[in-house]
Each structure stands twice: as structure tokens, then as C-alpha cells.
Amino acid sequence: MEPLKDCISNQVSVDNTSLENILSMFETIHVKKGDYFLHSRTICQKMAFIETGYLRMYDIADGKEITLWIGSSGKFITSLSSFVFQTVSQWNIQAVTDCKLHVITREKHLHLSKKEPKWLEFDNLLLARSFALLEQGAFAHLHTTAQERFDALLKNEPELFLNVPLQHIASMIGIAPESLSRLRKNLKN
Amino acid sequence: MEPLKDCISNQVSVDNTSLENILSMFETIHVKKGDYFLHSRTICQKMAFIETGYLRMYDIADGKEITLWIGSSGKFITSLSSFVFQTVSQWNIQAVTDCKLHVITREKHLHLSKKEPKWLEFDNLLLARSFALLEQGAFAHLHTTAQERFDALLKNEPELFLNVPLQHIASMIGIAPESLSRLRKNLKN
DNA sequence: CTATTCTCTTGACAAATGTTAGGAAATTCA
DNA sequence: TGAATTTCCTAACATTTGTCAAGAGAATAG
Numbered sequence: 031m032e033p034l035k036d037c038i039s040n041q042v043s044v045d046n047t048s049l050e051n052i053l054s055m056f057e058t059i060h061v062k063k064g065d066y067f068l069h070s071r072t073i074c075q076k077m078a079f080i081e082t083g084y085l086r087m088y089d090i091a092d093g094k095e096i097t098l099w100i101g102s103s104g105k106f107i108t109s110l111s112s113f114v115f116q117t118v119s120q121w122n123i124q125a126v127t128d129c130k131l132h133v134i135t136r137e138k139h140l141h142l143s144k145k146e147p148k149w150l151e152f153d154n155l156l157l158a159r160s161f162a163l164l165e166q167g168a169f170a171h172l173h174t175t176a177q178e179r180f181d182a183l184l185k186n187e188p189e190l191f192l193n194v195p196l197q198h199i200a201s202m203i204g205i206a207p208e209s210l211s212r213l214r215k216n217l218k219n
Numbered sequence: 220m221e222p223l224k225d226c227i228s229n230q231v232s233v234d235n236t237s238l239e240n241i242l243s244m245f246e247t248i249h250v251k252k253g254d255y256f257l258h259s260r261t262i263c264q265k266m267a268f269i270e271t272g273y274l275r276m277y278d279i280a281d282g283k284e285i286t287l288w289i290g291s292s293g294k295f296i297t298s299l300s301s302f303v304f305q306t307v308s309q310w311n312i313q314a315v316t317d318c319k320l321h322v323i324t325r326e327k328h329l330h331l332s333k334k335e336p337k338w339l340e341f342d343n344l345l346l347a348r349s350f351a352l353l354e355q356g357a358f359a360h361l362h363t364t365a366q367e368r369f370d371a372l373l374k375n376e377p378e379l380f381l382n383v384p385l386q387h388i389a390s391m392i393g394i395a396p397e398s399l400s401r402l403r404k405n406l407k408n
Numbered sequence: 409c410t411a412t413t414c415t416c417t418t419g420a421c422a423a424a425t426g427t428t429a430g431g432a433a434a435t436t437c438a
Numbered sequence: 439t440g441a442a443t444t445t446c447c448t449a450a451c452a453t454t455t456g457t458c459a460a461g462a463g464a465a466t467a468g
Contacts, residue, residue: 091362111351162300173280
């Protein structure tokens, strides 16, 4: 649980007792490549800290899988609005490699929110950071070409290209897999 | 302040004393068309509930103004990550029509967060809802054409087309103003 | 009211990306 | 290992969208 412990203590100043109490609410699980952490059309009851591996969040539109985000080690993943509002989830969350996750249920999350103010603070920061990230992505889509988004992703998350099928990366960038092939070809020349 | 009052009481169950206390932290201001609620490269110290009018949030990239979002009556607007983390804001927030706003400063926001648990709850819901909205927008950009995004916006926020310069709407949809013209032309035929 | 500025439209052309179809390469499974 | 499946690449062509240039129309300021 060290990576999770670090993730929390790096963002909020919390004493050891509270931190241990928070960590004790998480359960460590392993998800195999191809298996699902969450199915769409169900209500999301958990959120996970990714210790190792990659998971993608996707929905199907017009018969095609659209990947909105790919989570990697050190990140949290959940179907946020489903988790918060207990509405049916739009998203599937599937492991694209074998994963080691630390999972907290909604119940325990609510429990911590009441008992550990620092957890609430951490959760708020997490949410605000996620918002900022998403905002950057949305902004990028408004003023960059596929080429530029590809270059940026390659620079910022090169490991993604080694561990995740390119079709999912293409989808996340907002282009067809064939177009991604072209961009990669340009790179080599 | 009735619209703000309703907005809060519709989302969280709060007694009258607390509600009045919360409302008393807001200050009503008027912003004229073209004036700025926030300039980029400054640190955002306030957030606003829009009672009437329209404001756009934009940044400049490659010499062009890119509008990420246009807020209308009943919505809150702020440069979220700047407001939360007190970092320099990327966004300009400018009135595109005369506006009536109810404004709360960061100080008073923090004060309420400590004194009025219901405010914190409301703020959390607001953040989660904003996240969900942004997420939908990002998803739409991954699998829809400009035409489809135009149609959807026209259906969901028709008033926007009557009150906001089309160039800003085009930017928000992610297309050139000339392209928006073409889409509008198609509509008529 | 008039001049100025801002906004919107149009058309021709260029560039980027999607689509379709086929096959090569890599991976997985039995 | 060998067959089946998945993933990736390529090429030709279609479509969408961007860019540039010009001008019409609307809003605004003096």
C-alpha cells in the first residue's frame, strides 16, 4: 500500500493514526487483463487506486468503443458521477493489462468522509485535480490537431504506447486507428 | 437572490437560518457587456452565480481566442482550479451581455465551508456535477461530427444562439466560424 | 445620422481525417 | 507448436473541416 500511502500524505498533512485508519478501509485486489472493474449500466459502488497496470474507461457510441481515459499507476479510477450520485454508469472500466488495485467502497468512503476530515480534504483535492485535467483535455481538443495531441501524449505518457493497444489510444485522442498509424509513420520519417 | 436561494435549496436540505447565513455571504454585482469578471494570469478570488446574462470563459492559443464554456443564468462560474489551488488562471471570464451576478469570495467560501456543513455538501455536488458535464462534452468531441455537436447545442441551449456572437459558439463547438456558417446554411435547406 | 467597427456569410481551394478493403504482423489459446 | 484471433499497417478514395479573401449586414459610438 506504500504508493497509496505516499499519494495521500503528499497531498494533505495527516497524522499516522488517521492515515492508517484511512488505509485500512482499502482492500487490495488483482484484476486480470480483459476483466472488468465496472460494467456500464450498473451503479458504481467503488473507486480504485491503481498500484500497477492500466485500465480504460469507455462507452459504446454508434457501435464503436470510445475510450475517454486510460488510467495508469498512481491514479484513481471510478465512474465518478455514478459513484457520487448513485446513478447508472455510462462507463465500462476494463483492465487492459493485469492490474493491482486498492479499492474502497462507497460505504467506507462515506464513513471516512464523516470520521476523517483529512480524507474529505483529500477527496476534494482529488476531484478538483481531476476536473482540471479533464478541462485541459477538452481545451486541447478545441485548438489542436490530431498530430499535436499525439505528440503531446507521446511526450507525457510514453509508457502508454508500450502497454495499451493503439486503437484505444487513437480513440482517446479522438481519431480513427488508421489515422494514428499515419501519424506514427510520419514520426519515423 | 431568489434564483440562488432556489438553486441551493433544490440540491441540499438546509434549514432557513443556515440558508440565510449562506446567502448573506454573497454580494450582488452587475457586469457590463464586454467587461471582465476575471483576467487570465491573475489568481481567481471569487466565484459567481449567474442570475441573468451570459459569460464566456476563454484562453488565447496560437493567437486565437478559444472559448471553452459559456455560462448562462442559473449556473455558477469561476476559474475552478485557480480558485481552489490559488494558482494563476489560464482563463479569461468576460461578460458577453450585461450580467447580474451573486459573488462569493474565496475567504467567505472557506468560512462557510467550516461553519456550514450544508454549504460544503452543496459545493461538493456542484463540483461533481460540473465534472460530469465536462466529461459529457469531452466524450462528445470523441465521437461526434461538428454537425452533430451543433444540432445538440441548438436543441439544448437555443437561447445561446440569440444572445452570443456565433464566433464564440463556433469556438466552443471546436470549429471555425466559417464552418458554423455552413452548418447553419444546411439547416435552412 | 453617419462612420466605423464588429459580425456573419460565401466561394474556391487546401489540408486533415474518415472509410473501406486487404493483408502483414503479433499475440493468444488449445 | 500451430491455428485462430487480435492488432496494426497501407493505399486509394471520399468527406469534412480549415484557410483565405472578399464583401454584405448589423451593431455601436460619436
